[in-house]
Amino acid sequence: MPGDPLPSARPHARLADYTTFGLGGPCRTLWPCATPDQLTAALSKLRQQAVPYALMGGGSNLLVDDTGLDLSVVRYFSTQPDxxxxxxxxxxxxxxxxxxxxxxxxxxxxxxxxxxxxxxxxxxxxxxxxxxxxxxxxxxxxxxxxxxxxxxxxxxxxxxxxxxxxxxxxxxxxxxxxxxxxxxxxxxxxxxxxxxxxxxxxxxxxKHPDWRTEPCIGSIFRNIEPTSAAGRRQAAGWFLEQAGAKSMRVGGAYVYPKHANIIVRTPDGTAHDVKDLADRMQAAVRAAFGFTLHREVILWGDFAGI
Ligand SMILES: Cc1cc2nc3c(=O)[nH]c(=O)nc-3n(C[C@H](O)[C@H](O)[C@H](O)COP(=O)(O)OP(=O)(O)OC[C@H]3O[C@@H](n4cnc5c(N)ncnc54)[C@H](O)[C@@H]3O)c2cc1C
CATH class of the missing domain: 3.30.465.10 (Uridine Diphospho-n-acetylenolpyruvylglucosamine Reductase; domain 3)
Structure with a gap:
């Protein structure tokens, strides 16, 4: 309808096309929303129909499972600055x-x-x-x-x-x-x-890969919070490097040689490769230093239980 702000939905869209990692299987339906009006209209329709959904922006902090997501996804993203x-x-x-x-x-x-x-x-x-x-x-x-x-x-x-x-x-x-x-x-x-x-x-x-040519998300793990008010936050990358992360690789996922807290994938790399590699990096720091790094990236899909 003319003037109807409801965006056109994309059934079974592959989430890999919307994440900087270029990873992620299909969702039920993708709703691309560029404006507050489109977003409000899409969400009100989903609410009316009681359709479960997840919200994404640039997909630059998301690791989405290769099997996809049994939810609709609302994408609030625009290349036209407002x-x-x-x-x-x-x-x-x-x-x-x-x-x-x-x-x-x-x-x-x-x-x-x-x-x-x-x-x-x-x-x-x-x-x-x-x-x-x-x-x-x-x-x-x-x-x-x-x-x-x-x-x-x-x-x-x-x-x-x-x-x-x-x-x-x-x-x-x-x-x-x-x-x-x-x-x-x-x-x-x-x-x-x-x-x-x-x-x-x-x-x-x-210092960082260009996600367009070397697909990645940002830092995999959070930096380490100080244990006292006088302390400083410590870079997770330093601990990862000391624990030997820079030489780690699983399938088509490898640790970026210039930054031990970043994972890059090759064209055949999967979300499971990335997840397995992140688990190994975490285990290496635990073995070397006795503490557990916490993930900064957000996991979607089966391997995250959603
Ligand atoms: C090359 C590269 C460099 C990066 N450098 C940095 C850096 O220096 N510092 C840094 O902090 N991060 C960095 N990041 C990570 C990432 O860009 C940021 O975390 C960014 O803020 C995530 O925004 P997004 O729109 O991509 O969110 P998404 O990855 O799409 O979503 C992340 C979370 O935010 C929620 N969300 C998204 N949009 C909205 C909204 N409008 N309202 C409510 N919830 C929402 C989603 O539901 C999800 O839970 C980098 C990533 C890459 C690939």
Whole structure:
């Protein structure tokens, strides 16, 4: 119907086409939503029909089982940035890519999210997982979010109520959707911010695989939290490297030679290869140091029991 915001559903879509790992079997139906209206319409239809679903953004933090998912998947993602600038505050849709947000705010002379340059996820995924890099995290600048609760109620939630901590927020267990986020940024110098953005992108190119040519997700394991208030967080990559992870490989999945906390897959690599390799990496650190690394990536499908 003209004007109907309901997106066209894709039955039995392969989730591999929507994750940066290029992995994942089919779901029941994929609902691609680029705008809050499309998302609201799709979710209301799924709720009416009592269809179980999972929500994804850029698929850059998800390891999806090769056998797929016996659920529908709602994908809130857009390559068209939806960003409104109001003084030092920026209102950005949850579907907008972080890299587009970094580029736009740097060009507008606003400081606070330029470090997100090159992170392939969406703003919604970043807020829920409090994504960060170079000592900064998105939760530091969230003024409020526009949130659609699991029951369809829409509300504004202040950033101070979202329980932001290292790579987490209380939204993870709440089950709703970040439709948009208002970010409180600081005035900065455009030339300096754009130079900072270039530097971040260069650093990523030097140290990380390019997921388009070397499929991967971000860090497999979380860094280690300090045991006292005075302590510092320790890089999981250091422990993995000491435990010999850099030479590990399972089938078509191997540890990235320049970063022991990243797994890359070859064209014939499967999600099970990745999962097995991650288990071996975890076991190696346990054997060498006596503690268990916790996964940062999220597992979907049979091997995760969903
Ligand atoms: C090459 C590479 C580099 C990376 N570098 C970094 C880095 O430096 N720092 C970092 O923190 N991460 C990094 N990551 C990981 C990843 O990009 C981030 O965790 C990102 O924030 C995930 O966003 P996404 O949209 O891809 O979420 P997805 O992977 O699609 O989903 C992750 C979780 O968020 C939920 N979710 C997604 N969108 C929404 C929404 N709108 N509302 C509510 N819930 C939602 C999903 O249900 C799921 O539980 C990197 C990944 C890659 C591939």
């Amino acid at each position: 960003i409104q600038i109001n003084g030092n505050q920026v209102l950005v849709s949850g579907a907008t890519l972080l890299d587009a947000l970094a580029a736009t705010t740097a060009a507008a002379g606003l400081d606070g999210v330029v470090y997100c340059s090159g992170i392939p996820g969406t703003v919604g995924g970043a807020v829920v997982g409090n994504a960060g890099a170079f000592g900064q995290q998105i939760g530091d600048v969230v003024a409020y979010i526009d949130y659609l609760e699991a029951d369809g109620t829409r509300r504004q939630l202040p950033g101070t109520e979202l329980g932001f901590a290292y790579r987490q927020s209380n939204l993870r267990s709440r089950g709703g959707v970040v439709l948009a986020a208002a970010l409180q940024l600081r005035p900065g110098n455009v030339t300096a911010l754009q130079a900072q953005r270039e530097e971040r992108l260069q650093l990523r190119r030097a």
